[in-house]
Amino acid sequence: MDLILDLQNVVKTYDKKIAVNNVSFGVPRASIFGLLGPNGAGKTSLIRIITTITRADGGKVFLDGQELNSLHPEQIGYMPEERGLYKKMKVGEHLTYLGRLKGLSSSDTKIALKYWMEKFEVSDWWGKKIEELSKGMQQKIQFIATVLHNPKLIILDEPFTGLDPINTNLLKDEIAELSDKGVSIIFSTHRMEQVEEICDNIVLIDQGQNILHGPVKTIRNSFKKNRFQVDFAEEWKGTLPSGFEVVDQKPSSLVVGLGEGGNSNALLQYLLGQGAQISAFNEILPSLNEIFIQAVNKNHGLVSL
């Protein structure tokens, strides 16, 4: 597989605490990749290693086939959860400073800033001090700072916190557009519905270890319980024969468990045979939220949901 990032047996310890314990996974090029895990799992420690802010104590990290080195930070854009803009600086001078810091020439910085500030409709803010901007406005500036130097890998830690629905959508569209252009994106969040909506691949870290990794579709399919939702055009008052478990019943819908090897056609045929007017018949895939809780509980030796 064509990987933009490849982590092999990465280890990070702080004194005696093992924060990252032999973690391996790959991030496919141009994917939107979810880096997930409960609090304290080791996600930030991994991000700090990938962005070369800290060094791993063991293992190897490859960016675009090359072992991480001092030239790589210019190829990475990182938007940390703790936003790091200098409050007293003006937007224009701040972004110019960050563009230059990331290796852009003065003229390329100007071109990139014109493009991004127009795109985000923030050109008017050029002379405003960062402290004069609202939290959401600062976040837009931070996003521009993250993508300004045209990085091949972008790491976004909770990028939607504090954004209103319109700006959230603006950012989501931008992420999709960057991905379409071949940029690889690592997205870290605790909001599983956002991961479900945006990411094509994930890794789930728990207690410093990779406990689940792969395409979202494959993972959701592997956790499915052979359950189907039936919606009726009219209220349905019938019962089901043995072999079908009614998981949930409302006047005009049913959730039915078919058990292992159960056949959805048999359910459909039975209902049609009873004269039911069916308006929808769908397999239910578990949400990433359910999968997260189930996988972490299992890893902690707790009973699954």
Ligand SMILES: Nc1ncnc2c1ncn2[C@@H]1O[C@H](COP(=O)(O)OP(=O)(O)OP(=O)(O)O)[C@@H](O)[C@H]1O
């Ligand atoms: N500088 C540090 N010194 C000592 N321990 C640390 C340090 N940084 C992180 N840790 C520990 O390493 C473990 C992993 O922390 P990390 O910040 O990587 O987790 P996280 O997955 O990002 O968590 P969260 O979702 O809460 O941000 C935790 O047990 C944390 O206490």
